[in-house]
Amino acid sequence: MTEATVKKKLVYSYFPGCSLEGTNEAYDVSTRNAARVLGVELRELEDWNCCGATAYVAVNEKKSFVLSARNLALAEKAGLDLVTVCSGCYLALYKANKYIGRNPKLRAEVRNALRAGGLDFAGNVRVRHFLEVVVNDVGEDAVKRHVVRPLQGLRVVCYHGCQIGRPFGDIDDPEKPNLMDRLLSWLGAEPLDFPMSSKCCGGLMMTTHPEVGMKLTGAVLKCACRRKADAIITACPLCQVNLESRQEEICRLVGCDCGIPVMYFTQAMGTALGLGSKELSLGDSLTPVEEVLSAKGVLS
Amino acid sequence: MRGAAIIRFSADLPPMSSRGGGLENPGLGTPRRWSMPMSATEVRDLSKEFLEHVYAIPEGEKINQCIQCGTCSASCPSAEAMEYGPREIIAALRAGMLDRMFESNTVWLCASCYLCTVRCPAGIPFTDVMYELKRLGVKKGLYAKGTPNAVMARIFVDSVQRYGRNAEMRLIRLFFMKTNPLKGVGMVPLGLKLLKKKRLKFGVKKIKGIEGLRKMLAAVEEEEAQR
Numbered sequence: 001m002t003e004a005t006v007k008k009k010l011v012y013s014y015f016p017g018c019s020l021e022g023t024n025e026a027y028d029v030s031t032r033n034a035a036r037v038l039g040v041e042l043r044e045l046e047d048w049n050c051c052g053a054t055a056y057v058a059v060n061e062k063k064s065f066v067l068s069a070r071n072l073a074l075a076e077k078a079g080l081d082l083v084t085v086c087s088g089c090y091l092a093l094y095k096a097n098k099y100i101g102r103n104p105k106l107r108a109e110v111r112n113a114l115r116a117g118g119l120d121f122a123g124n125v126r127v128r129h130f131l132e133v134v135v136n137d138v139g140e141d142a143v144k145r146h147v148v149r150p151l152q153g154l155r156v157v158c159y160h161g162c163q164i165g166r167p168f169g170d171i172d173d174p175e176k177p178n179l180m181d182r183l184l185s186w187l188g189a190e191p192l193d194f195p196m197s198s199k200c201c202g203g204l205m206m207t208t209h210p211e212v213g214m215k216l217t218g219a220v221l222k223c224a225c226r227r228k229a230d231a232i233i234t235a236c237p238l239c240q241v242n243l244e245s246r247q248e249e250i251c252r253l254v255g256c257d258c259g260i261p262v263m264y265f266t267q268a269m270g271t272a273l274g275l276g277s278k279e280l281s282l283g284d285s286l287t288p289v290e291e292v293l294s295a296k297g298v299l300s
Numbered sequence: 301m302r303g304a305a306i307i308r309f310s311a312d313l314p315p316m317s318s319r320g321g322g323l324e325n326p327g328l329g330t331p332r333r334w335s336m337p338m339s340a341t342e343v344r345d346l347s348k349e350f351l352e353h354v355y356a357i358p359e360g361e362k363i364n365q366c367i368q369c370g371t372c373s374a375s376c377p378s379a380e381a382m383e384y385g386p387r388e389i390i391a392a393l394r395a396g397m398l399d400r401m402f403e404s405n406t407v408w409l410c411a412s413c414y415l416c417t418v419r420c421p422a423g424i425p426f427t428d429v430m431y432e433l434k435r436l437g438v439k440k441g442l443y444a445k446g447t448p449n450a451v452m453a454r455i456f457v458d459s460v461q462r463y464g465r466n467a468e469m470r471l472i473r474l475f476f477m478k479t480n481p482l483k484g485v486g487m488v489p490l491g492l493k494l495l496k497k498k499r500l501k502f503g504v505k506k507i508k509g510i511e512g513l514r515k516m517l518a519a520v521e522e523e524e525a526q527r
Binding site: 057060109114 | 358377378380381408409411412413414415417418425427431434435438448449450451452453454456457459460464465466467468469472475479490493494497498499500501505507508509511512514515516517518519520523524
């Protein structure tokens with residue numbers, strides 16, 4: 001099979017990541033099902049390990065690169081682009097791939113470590129975020145063709161978070177990302193201007209320093225509230241958890257009263273593609289996602 | 301002389317106990333309790349090691365081109381909560397006062413949003429610089445015992461060593477046990493909500509290739525020990 005046909009057939013290695021096995025299972029379920037409808041084949045990377053993200057980099061960067069590289073090596077064996085939906089995993093894998101590719105000394109050290117465990121990595125893998133795969137590889141025409149229930153009248157704010165565009169800005173603008181806004185408009189929704197789109201949700205600090213994290217998440221929620229959005233759309237499991245898990249408490253703190261649904265872009269997309277609540281695990285949400293979609297008449 | 305001005309924050313800390321709870325954290329320093337400021341020589345050595353590591357980061361040498369404009373501090377979402385702002389880190393480095401950064405809460409409040417990195421007019425990869433400060437602090441035990449993000453990072457690393465993956469529930473449980481069990485109790489209502497939605501997964505699956513993965517990580521340690 002030539003490379004062109006593989007590309008055309010939209011087959012990828014899929015890296016779910018640890019949070020999609022835990023609190024954010026709904027992101028995994030909705031991703032797999034929405035991909036299927038779009039004709040995208042996601043083959044789960046066999047025996048993947050932790051991407052080596054943020055908390056690990058803070059202790060040992062070289063080891064975190066090796067953790068990433070083990071996954072990259074497995075993906076290279078499979079011969080497919082490595083796709084993930086978690087922005088944290090995406091940046092960890094992408095950055096490791098980029099740095100290993102750029103720095104011969106680092107590459108030698110990483111390969112040396114991989115070989116100690118029976119693997120090797122030549123550097124021929126692309127790391128992709130599923131959002132960007134949908135927008136760029138599936139593309140506007142194909143997405144629109146698959147829409148059976150346009151998200152008509154759904155006012156959304158697209159919250160891209162930090163680690164899709166930053167620091168490299170290779171797939172979207174580092175400060176004014178719009179991948180999701182484009183996608184949501186193809187799905188028939190109405191993306192509103194959202195100044196907080198790439199501002200920080202506080203990440204892990206919601207747990208470690210809630211007094212800091214809650215303020216940051218609060219600013220995002222309040223902005224969405226002021227724009228009278230029907231829903232916040234996210235592309236990162238940590239953003240999603242932060243925005244919904246203590247929403248009432250945070251809203252009280254920043255003085256807004258929105259009760260705003262937070263959903264993954266894959267859930268919004270899956271709804272437009274005709275998938276049901278179960279196939280998208282909409283019921284997993286702590287915010288009224290099903291309610292707002294039903295009220296807008298887009299969920300049967 | 302400058303010693304007199306150093307904030308002696310050991311007074312705010314609970315006494316050091318032995319490193320807690322049987323975490324497998326190869327190569328990690330035990331959190332240190334400051335009883336006295338660092339000597340000028342110690343600070344110089346620390347700064348030297350720090351800079352060596354920063355220079356190894358792609359574009360890291362640009363740290364020397366900092367013009368103290370403060371774009372990083374103005375962009376940082378956590379700056380308000382930081383005792384020293386990001387700009388002051390480079391100012392302190394130049395003034396031979398890098399040790400104060402480890403004593404402050406600044407380093408561990410970086411959430412890695414990369415806004416400073418994107419905006420820095422000198423092109424300094426500042427988020428990576430912050431990471432380097434965290435790593436150096438962890439390696440040398442230069443962080444206050446119970447620093448929440450440092451505790452979190454150590455448990456995270458431990459989980460990966462054991463299972464090859466992160467174990468969310470274990471991370472949260474151990475985190476609150478080792479920092480503030482009372483706050484953990486405050487998380488129970490949220491836990492119950494998540495439990496009701498079947499979003500809490502208790503079992504941890506070890507990856508099949510865990511032995512190979514451990515060998516890879518051990519190879520890095522070996523290489524680092526040789527240096």
